[in-house]
Amino acid sequence: MPSADPLPAPQNLGDPAQLRRRIPADRSPEHAEPARFLPHVQGLRAIAVLLVVLYHFWPGRLPGGYVGVDVFFVISGFLITGHLMRELTATGTVRLAQFWARRARRLLPASLLVLLFCALVAMSPYLTPTSALPNEVQEIVASTFYVENWFLALTSADYLGHGGEPTTVQHYWSLSLEEQFYVMWPLLMLLAAWIGVKWFRGSTRRAVLVVLGLVSAASFVFCVVFTLTDPAPAYFVTFGRMWQFGVGAMIALVPLLRVQHPVVSFVLGWGGILTLVFVAFRFDGQTPFPGYAAALPTLGAAAVIAASNTARWWYPTRILSLRPAQFVGDISYSLYLWHWPLIVIAPSVPFWGLTIYHRVALLALCFVLAWLTKRFVEDPTRSWRALTSRRARVTLWSSLAAMLLVGGTAGAAWAVNAPAYRDGVQALEQLREDPPDCFGAAAVLSEECGGTEWDDTVLPAPGFAGVDRPADEQCFVQLNNAEVVSCEFGSEAADAPTVALVGDSHAYQLLPTFQRIADEEGWRLVTFFKGACPWNATPLSTPGAFGEACTQWRAGVADELAASDTDAVFTAAIATTPYSADGFDSSFDAAVAGYREAWATMTDRGVPVITVVDNPVWETDPNKCLRIRDAAECDAPRSEVLVGEDPVRAAAEGADGVTLLDFTDVYCAGDICSPVVGGANVYRDQDHLTVTFADTLAPWLATAVGEAMARPE
Numbered sequence: 001m002p003s004a005d006p007l008p009a010p011q012n013l014g015d016p017a018q019l020r021r022r023i024p025a026d027r028s029p030e031h032a033e034p035a036r037f038l039p040h041v042q043g044l045r046a047i048a049v050l051l052v053v054l055y056h057f058w059p060g061r062l063p064g065g066y067v068g069v070d071v072f073f074v075i076s077g078f079l080i081t082g083h084l085m086r087e088l089t090a091t092g093t094v095r096l097a098q099f100w101a102r103r104a105r106r107l108l109p110a111s112l113l114v115l116l117f118c119a120l121v122a123m124s125p126y127l128t129p130t131s132a133l134p135n136e137v138q139e140i141v142a143s144t145f146y147v148e149n150w151f152l153a154l155t156s157a158d159y160l161g162h163g164g165e166p167t168t169v170q171h172y173w174s175l176s177l178e179e180q181f182y183v184m185w186p187l188l189m190l191l192a193a194w195i196g197v198k199w200f201r202g203s204t205r206r207a208v209l210v211v212l213g214l215v216s217a218a219s220f221v222f223c224v225v226f227t228l229t230d231p232a233p234a235y236f237v238t239f240g241r242m243w244q245f246g247v248g249a250m251i252a253l254v255p256l257l258r259v260q261h262p263v264v265s266f267v268l269g270w271g272g273i274l275t276l277v278f279v280a281f282r283f284d285g286q287t288p289f290p291g292y293a294a295a296l297p298t299l300g301a302a303a304v305i306a307a308s309n310t311a312r313w314w315y316p317t318r319i320l321s322l323r324p325a326q327f328v329g330d331i332s333y334s335l336y337l338w339h340w341p342l343i344v345i346a347p348s349v350p351f352w353g354l355t356i357y358h359r360v361a362l363l364a365l366c367f368v369l370a371w372l373t374k375r376f377v378e379d380p381t382r383s384w385r386a387l388t389s390r391r392a393r394v395t396l397w398s399s400l401a402a403m404l405l406v407g408g409t410a411g412a413a414w415a416v417n418a419p420a421y422r423d424g425v426q427a428l429e430q431l432r433e434d435p436p437d438c439f440g441a442a443a444v445l446s447e448e449c450g451g452t453e454w455d456d457t458v459l460p461a462p463g464f465a466g467v468d469r470p471a472d473e474q475c476f477v478q479l480n481n482a483e484v485v486s487c488e489f490g491s492e493a494a495d496a497p498t499v500a501l502v503g504d505s506h507a508y509q510l511l512p513t514f515q516r517i518a519d520e521e522g523w524r525l526v527t528f529f530k531g532a533c534p535w536n537a538t539p540l541s542t543p544g545a546f547g548e549a550c551t552q553w554r555a556g557v558a559d560e561l562a563a564s565d566t567d568a569v570f571t572a573a574i575a576t577t578p579y580s581a582d583g584f585d586s587s588f589d590a591a592v593a594g595y596r597e598a599w600a601t602m603t604d605r606g607v608p609v610i611t612v613v614d615n616p617v618w619e620t621d622p623n624k625c626l627r628i629r630d631a632a633e634c635d636a637p638r639s640e641v642l643v644g645e646d647p648v649r650a651a652a653e654g655a656d657g658v659t660l661l662d663f664t665d666v667y668c669a670g671d672i673c674s675p676v677v678g679g680a681n682v683y684r685d686q687d688h689l690t691v692t693f694a695d696t697l698a699p700w701l702a703t704a705v706g707e708a709m710a711r712p713e
Contacts, residue, residue, distance in 0.1 A: 039321035046329040046332060047325075055068070057343065057362075058359075064280045070290070073181075079252070088190075099186055100392070103182050114338060119409040122413040128168075129465075130417060131424065149177045177241055193208070209250075216246025217243070223291060231546060251306050259309065262312075268303045270316050272307065273300070331371050342365065347624035350629075435459075441677065442699075444665065459681060460681050468691050469688070476531065478531050485529075496523060496524040497523050499518065501569075506572045532577065535557065535599075536573070538597075540578060570611070588645060611659070612648070622634050631676040659708050
């Protein structure tokens with residue numbers, strides 16, 4: 001998270017005795033001793049914010065750009081520690097209220113302005129889908145009070161997996177974490193000062209080094225372990241990131257780490273920059289992050305900061321001091337604040353497309369808004385006499401009042417739209433119970449529905465498709481959890497046929513449909529689901545605990561199926577799952593072999609397996625388009641949304657005891673795929689079907705399973 005202001009760099013952190021006598025009573029401790037601004041650190045901010053912004057605009061082109069946030073953490077640790085250490089050495093203490101008040105004046109005005117904008121956007125059903133409103137409001141409130149990182153950690157959000165539909169304020173997780181750093185860090189340094197007096201013969205600096213060093217080391221160990229065991233929340237948890245601030249702090253506290261030697265400084269600076277470029281292009285969503293992998297961008301940023309020699313124009317310190325880099329560094333805080341909400345909102349704006357030209361124009365708009373915010377919000381409020389001429393508590397109480405205003409606006413957004421939300425829930429329930437004739441897949445697959453014309457009505461409404469999802473979340477195993485969770489539905493009769501539904505989220509999306517079929521057909525339905533973990537014998541290429549958890553879960557499911565009296569197994573999987581190619585010519589061949597091996601454990605026993613070719617996967621939720629355009633304008637070429645070779649199809653073709661269903665012609669007519677079929681809204685996000693549409697496939701799913709069970713062994 002970019003800090004709002006370029007604090008002066010730490011200098012002369014020792015020898016506090018003389019300084020204490022020279023501080024005028026009316027001077028802020030921030031100016032307790034001489035310091036000088038380091039332009040190359042401001043230039044490093046520019047690199048960091050550009051990495052994050054370009055990653056969010058073009059994640060496929062810069063898959064590791066998210067490390068820009070880690071760079072900001074190092075910079076903040078360096079600057080804030082130096083600032084606090086100057087005050088400690090000069091006064092023997094840290095005036096917490098004044099420190100927090102200055103932070104509030106520098107950070108909150110721009111932050112709360114953007115949050116207020118997002119709250120107002122949430123009021124509009126044209127810009128925010130009604131179904132997303134509860135989560136949007138919760139996250140705006142969490143961001144306003146700087147606990148967004150904990151909200152995301154507790155809800156198991158997967159920042160790098162791009163799962164689900166992110167809110168306009170999801171990027172506030174890093175601001176929340178940094179604000180928590182501003183609260184904890186001075187307290188730690190005060191504790192260190194007390195320890196220095198008591199056990200280090202009054203050496204405050206040595207005590208601070210020891211305390212912050214121990215905290216940073218413990219934080220790094222925690223980060224590595226937690227990333228391996230539970231990577232989604234590990235990305236957001238505060239203590240797992242403290243070591244990155246600590247790395248910057250060490251450079252501030254140890255003068256020898258600020259290198260002046262020309263050759264060493266040159267190598268350090270350019271080495272750090274090249275390291276950041278390397279990880280920006282080589283890291284991606286599959287990298288176990290933060291964990292030990294975060295050490296690379298963290299140390300790269302530290303190397304750039306440490307490189308202090310400015311003797312030659314080609315030194316990184318001089319290159320990063322050029323005016324363009326300084327300008328981007330100056331507006332980095334506001335640029336970070338504005339870019340993500342605009343990215344989320346833009347697809348919902350009428351007449352705004354997603355072409356490269358639209359994205360470049362949006363990027364330019366982000367820079368304009370960032371400059372305006374810096375010029376007319378950030379800078380004026382730092383020196384606003386109404387606050388700076390009064391006690392610190394005036395700033396703090398004013399900040400709380402402003403936060404309550406923003407939170408109240410978010411609450412008003414919910415109040416205004418709550419009736420529409422409740423009406424949408426009721427309409428969705430009625431649609432599931434009594435769908436129209438020739439609706440959804442029936443319009444294509446049923447001979448009786450040939451020639452049926454549909455008007456412009458889309459059901460469920462594009463603003464409410466996001467909640468048309470399975471309700472039995474307790475049956476779905478998430479992330480690194482390897483526990484085998486089995487749920488049972490349908491008939492309880494002893495002689496009822498047993499059908500197992502197994503797979504990842506693309507199998508789980510069919511659960512309500514199979515529940516209906518089981519109730520109607522008298523089946524006993526048993527389920528096994530795990531996110532991003534298809535029923536396949538080939539390991540995932542995903543490293544770390546997630547891939548290992550998938551392997552363990554599959555083994556457990558195999559044991560459960562082997563011990564069960566199952567009459568048929570239905571399975572589905574997303575076609576883009578990454579598989580390990582070890583021992584195969586390609587990951588595709590590995591996937592095909594893995595499916596056949598897994599299915600053979602049942603077909604060799606005479607138990608039929610039924611599977612289905614995967615549905616199209618869109619670049620972004622097509623409901624964003626459907627809310628503001630006609631359905632025909634939201635179509636996409638088959639080549640862009642449909643995987644050319646689905647390993648499920650290749651594995652099923654010619655396999656004994658395996659039935660393959662292919663609904664591709666339902667989703668796509670010729671070379672064009674549509675998000676609306678027979679009046680039914682097909683998708684609840686970029687790749688998962690609405691329950692409403694999946695229910696329209698029920699007759700063909702039921703027939704395929706029934707016929708497979710009826711075949712002689």
